[in-house]
Amino acid sequence: MIECRGIHACVGNFSLRDVSFVIPAGAHAVLTGPTASGKTTLLELIAGALTPTGGEIRVSDVDVTFTAPELRSVGLVPQHGYLFPHLNVRQNMEYGASDRSAVSDVARRFGVDHLMDRSVASLSGGERQLVALCRALAPRPTVLLLDEPLSALDVSRRDAALRQFALLQSESALTVLHVTHQETDTAFATVRLEMADGILASVGVTQT
Amino acid sequence: MRVVVGRFTLAHGAAWVLGAALLLFLAVPIILLVVLGAAGIGEALRDHETIAALEMTFGTAAVATVLAALCGSPIAYALSRRSFRGRTLIAAVVDLPLLIPHPVAGIAILLLISRNTTFGSALLDLGLRVVGTPAGIVAAMLFVSAPLYISAAREAFARVDRRYEFVARTLGDTPWAAFRRVTLPLSRRGLASATIVTWARAVSEFGAVVVLAYNPKVVSVLSYDRFTTGGLRDALPIAATLVLVSLVPLIALRALRYDRSNEAVS
Numbered sequence: 001m002i003e004c005r006g007i008h009a010c011v012g013n014f015s016l017r018d019v020s021f022v023i024p025a026g027a028h029a030v031l032t033g034p035t036a037s038g039k040t041t042l043l044e045l046i047a048g049a050l051t052p053t054g055g056e057i058r059v060s061d062v063d064v065t066f067t068a069p070e071l072r073s074v075g076l077v078p079q080h081g082y083l084f085p086h087l088n089v090r091q092n093m094e095y096g097a098s099d100r101s102a103v104s105d106v107a108r109r110f111g112v113d114h115l116m117d118r119s120v121a122s123l124s125g126g127e128r129q130l131v132a133l134c135r136a137l138a139p140r141p142t143v144l145l146l147d148e149p150l151s152a153l154d155v156s157r158r159d160a161a162l163r164q165f166a167l168l169q170s171e172s173a174l175t176v177l178h179v180t181h182q183e184t185d186t187a188f189a190t191v192r193l194e195m196a197d198g199i200l201a202s203v204g205v206t207q208t
Numbered sequence: 209m210r211v212v213v214g215r216f217t218l219a220h221g222a223a224w225v226l227g228a229a230l231l232l233f234l235a236v237p238i239i240l241l242v243v244l245g246a247a248g249i250g251e252a253l254r255d256h257e258t259i260a261a262l263e264m265t266f267g268t269a270a271v272a273t274v275l276a277a278l279c280g281s282p283i284a285y286a287l288s289r290r291s292f293r294g295r296t297l298i299a300a301v302v303d304l305p306l307l308i309p310h311p312v313a314g315i316a317i318l319l320l321i322s323r324n325t326t327f328g329s330a331l332l333d334l335g336l337r338v339v340g341t342p343a344g345i346v347a348a349m350l351f352v353s354a355p356l357y358i359s360a361a362r363e364a365f366a367r368v369d370r371r372y373e374f375v376a377r378t379l380g381d382t383p384w385a386a387f388r389r390v391t392l393p394l395s396r397r398g399l400a401s402a403t404i405v406t407w408a409r410a411v412s413e414f415g416a417v418v419v420l421a422y423n424p425k426v427v428s429v430l431s432y433d434r435f436t437t438g439g440l441r442d443a444l445p446i447a448a449t450l451v452l453v454s455l456v457p458l459i460a461l462r463a464l465r466y467d468r469s470n471e472a473v474s
Contacts, residue, residue: 049374069377076378082371086393095389096379139380 001025002046002143002175007055009045016041018055019200023191025060025142026169028176030186033195039179040079042195043145046177047076060142075141077149081132083120089131090116097138106134109164111157125152130161137168146178150185162188238451245448252445261430262449268342268426269410272349276357276406281399284361285387289370305355313351314419321347340421348416349409357406364398365391401464408457412450427453 007019016038023029031039044050046057048069057065064072083092089112093103107113112130115123123131129152136144150158166188168174177193178185186192186206194202252258286292287299305313321328321338331338338344368391376386392399414428422429427450435443 047374047378068382069374070380070382072378074378076375078371078375082369082375084372084376084390084394095376096381135379 001058001060002029002177003056003058003061004042004046005056005058007042007045007052007057009041009050009052011041011050014038014041014198016045016052016198020055021193021200021203023175023177025175026173027190028165028169028178028188029191029193030189031177031179031193031195032181032186033201037195038198039195040147043076043147043177043179046143047074047145048072073142075136075139075144077129077132077136077144077146079147081128081149083123083128083132083135085120087120088116089118089120089123092120092131093135093138095135095138099140102140103134103138106137109168110134110161126154126157129153130157133161140172142173143175143177146176146180148179148181150180150182155184158182158184159187241444242448242451245444245446245451248445249449249452252449257425258427258430258446258449261425261427261446262453264342264345264424265411265426265428268345269349269407271342272346272353272410273357273403273407275346275350276354277361277399277403280354280358281361284358285365285391287358288362288365302355302358305351310352310413310415311419314348314416317347317351317416317420338420340423342421342424344420345417345424345426348420349413352413352416353406353409356409357402360402360405361395361399364395364402367398368394397464401461404457404460404464408454411457412454 002023003021005020007016009016014036019038019042031042033039041050045052046059048064048067052065055065056063059072059074064074083089084095087095090103093107093116094100097103104113107116110130110133112127112134115127115131120128120131129149133146133149150161153161162185165176169176178189180186189206192202192204192206193200283298283302287295287302308316318339319325321331321344323329323332323339328338336343338347372390372394373383373386376390377383381389412428413426414432417426418429418432425433427446431443431446431450434446
């Protein structure tokens with residue numbers, strides 16, 4: 001579960017104002033909105049990269065507003081993946097995982113198990129995104145934040161990845177907040193959020 | 209009126225001439241020094257005083273470099289990553305030694321550590337004599353070379369996108385673990401380059417060292433000593449040796465920079 005209560009934040013000249021919403025445990029929420037509307041800022045606040053100037057952030061019913069990122073159990077797939085270039089694919093995926101079988105499991109689910117010994121530099125854009133997804137999933141976070149994680153994938157691989165998310169969520173209480181510009185990515189969404197110019201313009205439940 | 213010969217303008221020609229003149233001015237004295245001093249290098253390397261000076265130079269420069277890296281890395285990291293009150297002041301303090309003449313730097317250190325000062329007498333009470341000892345040489349080298357380390361290390365850390373560190377934090381790393389596992393490996397070439405520059409600067413230091421410790425002699429002081437007592441002929445072999453030694457870090461730096469051109473950090 002992710003809950004934001006009256007979040008305010010400033011990043012340079014940009015400000016996020018009075019953002020409040022609740023995403024129930026196990027839900028797949030999509031966050032849409034124009035460029036520079038505050039979507040990435042909101043993810044960074046929930047992940048702990050930024051501290052809000054006001055309001056409260058709760059993850060799994062715990063106030064994490066001022067909690068260090070490593071203690072939040074929040075996984076993050078940033079927009080460009082940010083795979084560690086000095087580590088190979090396996091080392092990237094095992095980076096935060098305490099259980100290596102979890103790494104093998106997510107690698108198999110997302111079809112990247114054949115890439116394990118490759119260097120990061122040799123991967124295509126889509127492969128990088130899938131490896132970044134697996135790296136974030138391997139530590140088994142309770143919340144996963146995705147910042148346009150499937151943008152470099154072709155339609156069939158994107159659909160396959162979304163189906164894997166749906167499957168993962170049916171097996172666990174993983175809560176997903178997914179920033180996207182792709183309408184097709186909303187197929188499995190149960191909550192829809194829309195940002196506009198630093199405020200939450202709309203919240204809707206699309207499925208139950 | 210613009211004089212054009214093909215695509216080569218008069219301005220191009222002037223730029224080439226001025227640039228070539230400066231290059232010649234930089235290179236010719238050093239080439240002359242090595243060529244004229246080369247014949248005596250073998251003899252210089254059999255001279256016990258020269259060998260002792262070389263050992264003293266390399267040893268003290270190594271200690272100064274290690275101290276600069278240990279104490280300077282946290283400062284460089286903080287300056288590259290954090291916004292905090294006093295940041296500008298700290299950056300100015302770090303740059304200050306680069307702006308003052310090195311003998312003046314030596315005098316300034318002397319004011320801090322001479323036996324007449326509280327700090328200096330406290331060091332003596334602890335059995336640590338600084339003036340006229342290898343510790344004094346290290347202090348002088350550290351003072352003039354640490355700012356170079358901090359500046360280069362700061363640049364090396366700044367080249368690593370901070371999002372890598374943040375991703376590591378979301379994967380369970382503490383700030384120290386993220387630094388050790390991500391930032392440090394990604395900035396290693398820049399830090400190695402900073403270390404080499406620092407060591408090379410320490411090796412070549414004269415002004416501050418000569419104030420704090422004329423003896424035991426480092427190579428730069430020995431070559432000056434030979435010059436004042438025996439003239440150019442006596443100083444040449446040692447000076448040529450020092451120039452050849454300086455080529456080692458220069459080559460290492462070039463190799464690192466060539467390597468870095470293929471590196472994608474951010």
